Structures are given as C-alpha cells and as structure tokens.
Amino acid sequence: MKFVRILFILVLVGFALTAFAAAPADKKAKTIDELVKMYDSSSCKDCHAEIYGEWNKSLHARSIFGPAEVGRTAATFKTTIEVGLKDWPGSGVKKPEDVGVKHLMLCAKCHLPQLAEAEDSVAQEIVKNIYAFKETDDQAAMTLQKLNINCRVCHQRNAIVHKWTDGNPAKDAVYGSKDGEHPAPDFPKMKTSKVMNESILCGQCHGQGPNFEFENPTQCATLYGSYNFAYIPEGGTETCQECHMKKSKLGHNMQSYRSKEMAKAAVEMRVDAQAYQWRDVATTTPAASVQVELRNNAGHAIPDG
Amino acid sequence: MTAKTNDGKVFYQGEKIYMPIPQQMGRGDKMGRGPYEKSGLLRDTSLPPLRTVVEKFNIPVYNEVTKDGKLSRDIIANDFTIDVELWYLPYGKKNDEGNAQMWQKVTKKLSIAKGGK
Numbered sequence: 264m265k266f267v268r269i270l271f272i273l274v275l276v277g278f279a280l281t282a283f284a285a286a287p288a289d290k291k292a293k294t295i296d297e298l299v300k301m302y303d304s305s306s307c308k309d310c311h312a313e314i315y316g317e318w319n320k321s322l323h324a325r326s327i328f329g330p331a332e333v334g335r336t337a338a339t340f341k342t343t344i345e346v347g348l349k350d351w352p353g354s355g356v357k358k359p360e361d362v363g364v365k366h367l368m369l370c371a372k373c374h375l376p377q378l379a380e381a382e383d384s385v386a387q388e389i390v391k392n393i394y395a396f397k398e399t400d401d402q403a404a405m406t407l408q409k410l411n412i413n414c415r416v417c418h419q420r421n422a423i424v425h426k427w428t429d430g431n432p433a434k435d436a437v438y439g440s441k442d443g444e445h446p447a448p449d450f451p452k453m454k455t456s457k458v459m460n461e462s463i464l465c466g467q468c469h470g471q472g473p474n475f476e477f478e479n480p481t482q483c484a485t486l487y488g489s490y491n492f493a494y495i496p497e498g499g500t501e502t503c504q505e506c507h508m509k510k511s512k513l514g515h516n517m518q519s520y521r522s523k524e525m526a527k528a529a530v531e532m533r534v535d536a537q538a539y540q541w542r543d544v545a546t547t548t549p550a551a552s553v554q555v556e557l558r559n560n561a562g563h564a565i566p567d568g
Numbered sequence: 569m570t571a572k573t574n575d576g577k578v579f580y581q582g583e584k585i586y587m588p589i590p591q592q593m594g595r596g597d598k599m600g601r602g603p604y605e606k607s608g609l610l611r612d613t614s615l616p617p618l619r620t621v622v623e624k625f626n627i628p629v630y631n632e633v634t635k636d637g638k639l640s641r642d643i644i645a646n647d648f649t650i651d652v653e654l655w656y657l658p659y660g661k662k663n664d665e666g667n668a669q670m671w672q673k674v675t676k677k678l679s680i681a682k683g684g685k
Binding site: 330332333335339342343346347348369370472473479480481482483485489490493494497498499520521523526527530532534536537538539540545546547548549550551552553554555556557558559560561562563564565566567568 | 569571586587588590594600602603604605606607608609612614615616617618619620621622623624625626627628629630638639640641643644648650652654656658659665666667669671672674676678679680681
C-alpha cells in the first residue's frame with residue numbers, strides 16, 4: 264500500500280512537472296514560426312477588424328523590417344552586426360553565424376521584445392533572413408515582416424510597467440481600459456492596464472538615451488527623455504497617445520516622421536522675405552533677407568536620437 | 569533654402585541642420601551614427617518642443633566686379649524666387665527615395681526696383 268501511495272505521489276509530481284514545462288511562459292521558441300505563433304494576434308482582427316487594419320499600416324507591424332519601401336530597419340540590424348558586433352573584441356561575434364539572442368536584443372529590446380522568449384536558433388534564423396533579403400517582397404522580407412510589435416506586445420507583454428506593484432501580465436488576459444470577460448478562447452479575460460493611456464507605456468521603447476542594461480549600451484529613440492525633460496518643463500500636458508492616436512485620428516496606425524499629416528501638425532513654418540538695396544557712398548548692394556520661424560508643437564524634440 | 573533667377577539659375581544656397589548629435593560610444597568628440605555606437609549627446613540642434621527657432625538668411629543678389637579700378641556690385645536679377653524647404657532626412661540624402669521626406673515648402677517672389685539714383 265505504501266508503495267502504491269509513493270507511486271501515486273510520483274505520478275502526480277510527474278504530471279505537475281510536465282504541465283510546468285509545457286507552460287507557455289517558460290517555453291522558449293526555437294524557430295521564427297514558433298515565436299510568431301507564441302505572439303499570434305491574428306485572431307484579434309475577427310472582432311477588432313478596424314483597429315487591426317489601422318495597426319497593419321503602421322511601422323509597428325513591420326518593426327524589424329522597417330518602412331515597406333526600403334526595409335531600413337533590417338538594414339540597420341545588418342550594419343549593427345557588420346560594423347558593430349564583428350568589430351568589438353568582447354562581443355564573441357566573428358561572423359553572422361555567431362549572433363545570438365543577447366546580441367540581437369541590442370535592437371530587439373524595442374523592435375522585437377518578445378525575442379527574449381526565444382532561443383539562439385531564432386536569432387540565427389532572423390540573421391539569415393536579414394542577410395538574404397534583397398527586395399521588399401521576396402521570401403526573406405516577408406518572413407521578417409511576420410515579426411512585429413503586435414496586439415500582444417502592447418496589450419499584454421508590455422501592458423504592465425511596475426510589476427512589483429501591479430503584478431506580471433497574465434497570459435490569458437488582454438489589457439486595456441476595463442476589466443471583464445473577453446470573448447476569445449485564448450484570452451478570456453479583459454484587465455485594466457493602469458498605463459495604457461499614459462506616455463510611459465510608449466516610453467518603454469521610445470526611450471530616454473543609452474540603454475544601460477546592456478553590456479554594450481545602444482541608443483536609438485530618445486523621445487521619452489525629450490518628453491520628460493524638455494516638453495513637460497515647457498508646460499506640455501498631452502500624452503503620446505493623445506497626439507499620435509486621438510488628435511491625429513490615426514488610432515492604432517501610429518505614425519511619426521514619415522507621415523505628412525503628423526509632420527504638418529508637429530512643425531509650423533513661417534517665412535518672411537524682403538529684397539532691398541543697401542548703399543555705401545557710390546556702391547549699391549542688392550540683397551535679400553529671409554527669416555524662417557520654425558515652431559515645434561510636438562511633445563518632443565524633432566528629430567530625436 | 570535657395571534663391572534662383574526666373575530662368576532657374578540658383579545663385580544662393582543656405583542650409584541649417586536640426587538634429588541631436590550623438591556621442592560615439594559615450595566618449596571623445598566624434599559623432600556616433602548607428603544605434604549600436606550612439607551613447608549620449610555631443611550637441612543637440614534639434615527643434616525643441618513648444619519653442620520657436622528663428623533663422624535669418626542674408627542673400628547677396630550681386631556679383632562683385634571691378635571696373636576701371638572701382639568696385640561694383642552688379643545685380644544678378646531684379647526678379648527672383650526664394651524657396652524654403654523643410655526636409656526630414658533619417659538616412660542618406662534628399663534623393664534617397666523612401667527615406668527622405670520633404671515636410672514643407674514655401675516659395676516667395678521678390679523684386680528689386682530698377683533705376684533710381
């Protein structure tokens with residue numbers, strides 16, 4: 264009887280360990296397709312078609328590839344490897360095949376934060392596609408564009424900033440402006456994110472300066488630093504979301520420098536010009552004077568970096 | 569900004585650059601370019617939020633020549649055009665399609681009177 268009891272306990276422990284190992288939070292993706300699946304938000308469009316369509320037009324939807332026409336971001340990943348990682352003696356990277364997750368996180372911290380939940384094999388697959396893509400519509404480019412900042416990143420993974428205060432984000436919940444049921448099999452709960460309408464949500468990526476958490480700090484966006492230390496001291500009161508989502512009427516198609524509408528809203532340009540003739544004894548000097556006034560109405564310096 | 573005659577000949581070009589100038593690896597006097605080598609700032613000429621930046625351009629509309637030992641400033645054109653363009657150049661030059669963005673353009677026609685003493 265004692266043997267049976269011990270066996271029963273061992274079986275229970277075995278089940279528990281198996282369940283724990285299979286929990287999505289602990290399983291790391293081994294391929295790009297697995298990582299895409301872990302963060303699949305395609306089902307969101309079944310109910311939120313308009314929002315999904317807006318997001319699909321944004322750079323968030325191609326965050327490691329970059330602008331659809333040129334793939335500028337992927338090109339910068341490649342430069343980071345060629346000019347940075349391969350040149351630094353302590354990086355451990357002598358060739359692209361040496362690049363792992365910790366190396367790509369220099370960029371992926373913001374361009375693909377979920378890469379932290381992947382194994383080095385995924386980093387390698389990304390690197391191969393970055394080196395392979397030639398045209399924006401070839402297979403490598405299409406693969407890179409499957410990796411992005413999607414619904415799951417902002418409305419789940421990054422929806423809680425202060426985790427000791429507010430807890431870790433639940434895998435079965437989507438975070439927004441209210442609590443309740445959410446009629447989706449994988450995400451049956453709706454929870455309030457206390458920062459969903461706050462600038463700090465965006466500030467997690469649209470940064471402050473050097474990313475000191477890395478062994479070799481990088482610096483890309485500095486918008487949130489400018490927002491905190493220049494815009495707010497000038498008396499600014501609006502949030503990122505108010506300008507980039509609400510006032511712009513772009514919703515989840517959040518745009519910035521490459522949008523004519525955002526650029527027009529951000530900077531007023533006034534030009535005054537006058538032609539005249541200046542005289543000194545016998546010499547007449549034809550001249551013109553042009554005064555240009557540039558007023559930045561944005562919540563941050565333009566440009567940043 | 570450019571000034572040009574009515575037949576399109578540019579006789580003045582001026583440029584102001586607005587951008588943070590990142591420090592390369594947080595040391596020394598050299599600018600860092602890619603995110604992988606940028607850390608900190610050396611200078612910052614970007615357009616500050618909620619402020620107005622004023623630029624003045626003084627355009628000579630003459631060619632300086634010496635005639636019979638006397639300095640003369642011959643007018644280039646009595647009628648000319650100035651174009652002020654505001655560009656966003658995240659990478660490369662103005663002709664880098666897909667990256668360069670012209671945000672705004674203002675054109676003004678100017679005239680200098682003929683004759684008189």
